[in-house]
Amino acid sequence: MTFFGWFPQRWKSSVDVCLFPEPVPLAQQMASGLWSDLKGQVPKMKSTHLRSLMQDQARNDSMFVQSGQMVLDYCRQKVDSETMSKLFDLAEKAGVEQRKAKMFAGERINQTEGRAVLHPALRAPRSASIALDGQNVVPEVWKVLDAMKGFSDKVRSGEWKGFTGKALTDVVCIGIGGSYLGVEFVYEALKTDPEAAAAAQGRKLRFLANVDPIDVQRALEGLNAETTLVVIISKTFTTAETMLNAKTVKAWLVKELGSADCVAKHVVACSTALDKTQAFGIDSNNVFGFWDWVGGRFSVWSAVGVLALSLQYGFGIVNQFLEGGHAMDQHFQKAPAKENLPLIIGLLDVWNCSMMGHEGVAILPYCQALVRFVPHIQQLDMESNGKRVQMDGSEVPVGTGAINFGEPGTNGQHSFYQLMHQGRVIPSHFIGFAASQNPVELPGEAVSNHDELMSNFFAQPDALALGKTAEELKADGIPEKLIAHKTFPGDRPSLSLLLPVCNAHWLGQLLALYEHRTAVQGWLWDINSFDQWGVELGKVLAKEVRGYLSQARKGSADDSKFLTPTKKLLAKYLE
Ligand code: F6P
Numbered sequence: 001m002t003f004f005g006w007f008p009q010r011w012k013s014s015v016d017v018c019l020f021p022e023p024v025p026l027a028q029q030m031a032s033g034l035w036s037d038l039k040g041q042v043p044k045m046k047s048t049h050l051r052s053l054m055q056d057q058a059r060n061d062s063m064f065v066q067s068g069q070m071v072l073d074y075c076r077q078k079v080d081s082e083t084m085s086k087l088f089d090l091a092e093k094a095g096v097e098q099r100k101a102k103m104f105a106g107e108r109i110n111q112t113e114g115r116a117v118l119h120p121a122l123r124a125p126r127s128a129s130i131a132l133d134g135q136n137v138v139p140e141v142w143k144v145l146d147a148m149k150g151f152s153d154k155v156r157s158g159e160w161k162g163f164t165g166k167a168l169t170d171v172v173c174i175g176i177g178g179s180y181l182g183v184e185f186v187y188e189a190l191k192t193d194p195e196a197a198a199a200a201q202g203r204k205l206r207f208l209a210n211v212d213p214i215d216v217q218r219a220l221e222g223l224n225a226e227t228t229l230v231v232i233i234s235k236t237f238t239t240a241e242t243m244l245n246a247k248t249v250k251a252w253l254v255k256e257l258g259s260a261d262c263v264a265k266h267v268v269a270c271s272t273a274l275d276k277t278q279a280f281g282i283d284s285n286n287v288f289g290f291w292d293w294v295g296g297r298f299s300v301w302s303a304v305g306v307l308a309l310s311l312q313y314g315f316g317i318v319n320q321f322l323e324g325g326h327a328m329d330q331h332f333q334k335a336p337a338k339e340n341l342p343l344i345i346g347l348l349d350v351w352n353c354s355m356m357g358h359e360g361v362a363i364l365p366y367c368q369a370l371v372r373f374v375p376h377i378q379q380l381d382m383e384s385n386g387k388r389v390q391m392d393g394s395e396v397p398v399g400t401g402a403i404n405f406g407e408p409g410t411n412g413q414h415s416f417y418q419l420m421h422q423g424r425v426i427p428s429h430f431i432g433f434a435a436s437q438n439p440v441e442l443p444g445e446a447v448s449n450h451d452e453l454m455s456n457f458f459a460q461p462d463a464l465a466l467g468k469t470a471e472e473l474k475a476d477g478i479p480e481k482l483i484a485h486k487t488f489p490g491d492r493p494s495l496s497l498l499l500p501v502c503n504a505h506w507l508g509q510l511l512a513l514y515e516h517r518t519a520v521q522g523w524l525w526d527i528n529s530f531d532q533w534g535v536e537l538g539k540v541l542a543k544e545v546r547g548y549l550s551q552a553r554k555g556s557a558d559d560s561k562f563l564t565p566t567k568k569l570l571a572k573y574l575e
Helices: 014-019 026-031 034-039 041-047 057-062 081-093 096-104 119-123 138-157 181-190 194-199 213-220 240-257 260-266 274-279 303-313 315-334 341-355 373-385 417-422 449-466 470-475 480-486 504-525 533-554 564-574
Strands: 064-067 070-073 170-174 204-208 228-233 267-271 287-289 360-365 403-405 428-435 494-501
Touching (some): 026 034, 034 041, 034 081, 034 341, 041 081, 057 064, 057 081, 064 341, 070 341, 081 341, 096 315, 096 504, 119 138, 119 504, 138 287, 138 303, 170 240, 170 303, 181 303, 181 504, 194 315, 204 213, 204 303, 213 240, 228 240, 228 260, 228 303, 240 260, 260 267, 267 274, 267 303, 287 303, 303 315, 315 341, 315 504, 341 360, 341 494, 341 504, 373 403, 373 504, 428 449, 449 494, 494 504, 533 564
Parallel strands (some): 170 204, 170 228, 228 267, 267 287, 360 403, 428 494
Antiparallel strands (some): 064 070, 070 494
16 A cells, blocks of 8 residues: 555666756855855744744645655744745755765765665565665565575474474564664554454564663563574674673573574574674574664565564564655655655754754654654664764864654653643644554544543644743733743644554555654754774773773773772662
């Protein structure tokens, strides 16, 4: 089911890339006055309340974008038609079209690692052709997808048996960061989808991410090794947390099942490092590969997510998720700027962060099934765009990388929304669905439970935008001494995304939309959204501490390389 099905199943070639104008370097954009021109819009927008902006119905209508069955309403943003036209102009000058075309054409746009960024190829139909160095990668992708379908079908049907001859009904996924968050998000989101829930009858899926031994306890709680399959997910197969957790769970399996031979039947891996999975003792037939052009935070569409999710829900449902992602790729590639959802959201987020000076963005799904969506988006966006230098190494002259946070509504309303209404200005994304996964209608209630939820989805953006004035409070008879406390300044920007229902297809569309939103922001800032050097320093220092603790536990160790406060704390810990 794709709602962008009228687009041809064709991918941009490098010839198409040449059709788009070259990106103008950020410094040149700045010098040409493009950014200062946009910044010039800020005083006007700061001094015009959303109450006034929203009186212009033609403006509001132009900001109501419908694409298939997905709706984006951004009239509650602090922009007018002039601002938007300057933002679209910025996208053009920053070369978003050309950069996008390069990504889809398999060019090595992750320049600091010399890699292509081809995660859209993971969700391309079998018939598509996407070349990397002249080789079509789609057949390779489908070879692994077919292998995962075959393996998960065997496990689900009970044809694949464990070491003691029992069917494997439970799965523990060991992985962290991009090798965990996306999988858990989709698993949680489908848990209550009726079709997926029926397909998962009698099966369990658990996750082990944190190196904290408490997480081992939680992941294995109540599981029987005889019926448990362990999926080790690690692109590099070197990540410290994953490796220690993998060894811990392997030791548990061997202890419970009484022989090291159980590994062949109970442990499989998803990785690009086949030499390392072999050294760990995993049969190479049980390793599902992917490629260096799949970034960790974009990897749920690869073996990283597809294997575990197929074991739980069956490959057919996971394929609907892939098709949803592909439909969004088609939209992103083909829709004109003014109807292009990822482009518009990326532009608005840059406007709010770099021009209006709002450092955070709240992502607020009105759907409990999206309980792990925001943690995944946090990694996707903050690991991608938490950067300080441009592609050429010079500092980005504007604020980059917003703090993404959030919780499903209505829970968040009883928590941090207070700050959003009367404290700081935090631009927000409201995400809702027209139909519930699990509708409930109680006799005697005015509305269904889903309508009750969605009443809040519709009300909150207006409350944030319009606020409540002292005059209105006085007219309501509020006592004078409470007027200041009860006043809502309003003028808080948000956008609303409305989708049909939270199922595998729409989850695919939603996630691909957020992936492309992240890429658009990175292209506008001219940063490399596809590396993550910022996670390295902490890892190196942890290695030094690990070496010290290992020595200290054996007797004595030299702590001279640590800062005095760190020495003091380490001594207290070891006491
Ligand atoms: O530390 C960050 C990170 O490198 C992520 O980008 C990645 O998704 C995660 O660690 C896990 O890496 P791997 O899949 O290699 O274990």
